[in-house]
Amino acid sequence: MPTERHQSPDAETVARVVRESQRDGAVVTCLAACEVEYxxxxxxxxxxxxxxxxxKPDGTLLVHRPSGHKPVNWMPSGATIKVEVDDDYDEDGESESPLLYARRSNPNEYLRVYLHEPYQLTRFDADDPVEYQERGTEAEMHEYIERNPEDALGSGIRIVEHERETKYGFVDFFARDDEGRPVVVEVKRRQATLNNFDQLKRYVGLYRESNPDVRGMLVAPSASDRVKRALRDDGMEFVRLAEFDVETREASEKTLSDFL
Known part of the structure; x- marks a missing residue:
């Protein structure tokens, strides 16, 4: 749970919470009307x-808009984060908008966030020692294909060699189908691209010099219609491994209303 929370905090409170949190290794979040300069x-x-x-206590400063998973402005870890409070006061005797800024010296850069109206300020003394373990890596895809070649690539496919070396690099899998034709397999963890198509085309071209019946397979969780069309036009195939697909559409991401 947050260890400190303020509704509509004044400039002095913002400065104190940020200063103490940087010192103590705590995370600060602020919902605010602001403008940003870099x-x-x-x-x-x-x-x-x-x-x-x-x-963040490592010097990271992030500014997120109401939509999208990426920050619109940010400063990476290693920056010095501080808050400046104007000595001038408004007609109610309160300090003007606090200036939150992050500075790095190598390279020399500044990110200034003018907090015109802080709505909510939170300090969170987070404890997160666990190491992230990714599932669905390309290595796991390779293992799955090697163990289940017919389920993954099609009936009659037999793996001959994993990571066969060529003059263009390593082919992920060299296989044969039930008619004895060579099958060149290239595996990609993310959505297949035209660069991936070009890579597979180079590999397949090496084997087609001696055997025009060589099959080429580009294996990935997904591919655009353009990539699929390029493969078809060149006599190659796209194989979708749906179980390794990861939902990344921004439509499902949180907005500021979720935090409020």
């Missing part, structure tokens, strides 16, 4: 809007 290897400006700002 200076460094390039320059950038993001006008006023409602956003989620995250400060």
């Amino acid at each position: 200076d460094g290897r390039s320059g950038g400006y993001l006008g006023p809007g409602d956003r989620l700002v995250v400060c």
Whole structure:
């Protein structure tokens, strides 16, 4: 649970919470109306809007818009995060908008977040020592194909060699079908691309020099219609491994309303 939460915090509270959290290794989140400036290897400006700002104890600063999984602005780990409070006061005797900024010296760059209206500020003393273990890696796909060649690639397919070396690199699988024809198999963890098609085409071309009946298979969780058409036009095949598909559409991602 959050160890500290403030509704509509003033500038001094924002400065204190960020300072203490950086010192103590805590995460800070702030829902705020803000604008953002970046200076460094390039320059950038993001006008006023409602956003989620995250400060991590390793110096990472993230600014998220209401949609999309990627931050619209960010500073990677290793930055120094601070808050500046203007000495001027408004007509109610309160400090003006706090300036949250992150700076790195190598390369020299700044990310400035002007918190015009902080709606909610939270400090969270997170404890997360567990190492992430990815499932559905390309190595697991290889293992699955090697154990279940007919289920994965089609009836009558027999694996001859795993990772066969060629002058263009390593073919993931060299196999034969039930008619004895060579089958060149290239496996991709993510959605198949035209670059993957070109790679498979080079491999298959090596074997077609001596045997025009060589089959080529591009294996992946998914592929665009353009990639499938390119494969068909070149006499090769796309094989979908649906069990390794990962949903990545932004339509399913959280928005600011989920946090509120």
